[in-house]
Amino acid sequence: MTNKRIWLCLAHMSEAGEEMKFIKEAFDTNWVVPLGPNVNGFEKDLEEFVNHPDNGRTLSKKVVALSAGTAAIHLALVNLGVKAGDEVICQSFTFAASANPVTYQVATPVFVDSEPGTWNMDPNLLEDAIKDRIANGKKPKAIIPVYLYGMPAYIDEIMEVAKRYEIPVLEDAAEGFGSRYRGQAVGTFGDYGVMSFNGNKMITTSGGGALICPDEETAKRILFYATQAREPFPYYQHEHIGYNYRMSNICAGIGRGQMTIVDDHLAHHIHVKDRYVEGLADVDGITVHVAPEDYMEPNYWLNTIIVEPDKFGMDYDQLRQILDAANIESRPLWKPMHMQPIYKDTPAYINGVSEELFCKGLCLPSGPMVTDEDIDYILETIKNA
């Protein structure tokens, strides 16, 4: 038993204190507002990060820094013209923030289940859902696939379906910062991509997010909505409903500092995954979730395991309680949206995959603060269980 609690994924700052340097600069120059050099600098860093895939292409995406990933999803829906009464297809196996902005627009999320390889949106079920919604009289206004726990989805197949029915795609890459699919950053395949820099993510700005936009003109429109939709008049004139969703220059300073160590964070999460895979290989009834295809490079934001009770001798929740008593945080997988009380009457296309995962899976500590000794201790605790 250790005195120190081992957490899933804590914020971790650069040893050189780069974050504080950018914050101090903001204070010294009095840029303590939701715009300024750090916001611009952070957006440039993010564009640099996503626009240079390892596949020989160069992209020209524009990134707008916002107050949260949830705000990014919301603004993308606003700009896609999602309105009251519309339907938006959303992956069911996700955190509520993927779907809630659809409800903010008084539109209806339509949930689609996952396929078992990536745990993300099943492209075949997606097509069935689209056909059925169209037959019911409503073509969905957008599709929101998610990169759960940083795992790439079968995005080529999803994009193919989306293009066939001419429906825009909003990739929720909140958990997928740094994950690549065929060498290209997730969040850059669809019309929009969402990033989150919440305190528990791959990099953090304490709280924050960003929207990857297809071009400059779209980015300007997103910025317009993010800053209260002020029209270009000397006085305040409003012709649209706006939001206060811009990132603060202080938070962006943290983000700029974090970008100096993003590669270290990525390497660490992958190292932790390798340790779990190796350490649990001979444990009957426990499987570490890894990429099902070699062209998928997950960030392994949170490493996850499936516990088969008949082989392991206990279920995921009994194991969670043992880990908890040993001062190790673990967490059940996301409860699918179609099982949530708030969305119980919402249309859903279900194949049983996410329900089964929810009943068997656990997230294990994975962040930059998790040491090799911590992993030894976690592995030992699981094996002793």
Ligand SMILES: Cc1ncc(COP(=O)(O)O)c(C=O)c1O
């Ligand atoms: C899948 C998913 N979507 C959206 C969000 C929302 O991001 P934020 O917390 O920055 O609003 C999160 C994380 O919190 C998430 O895990």
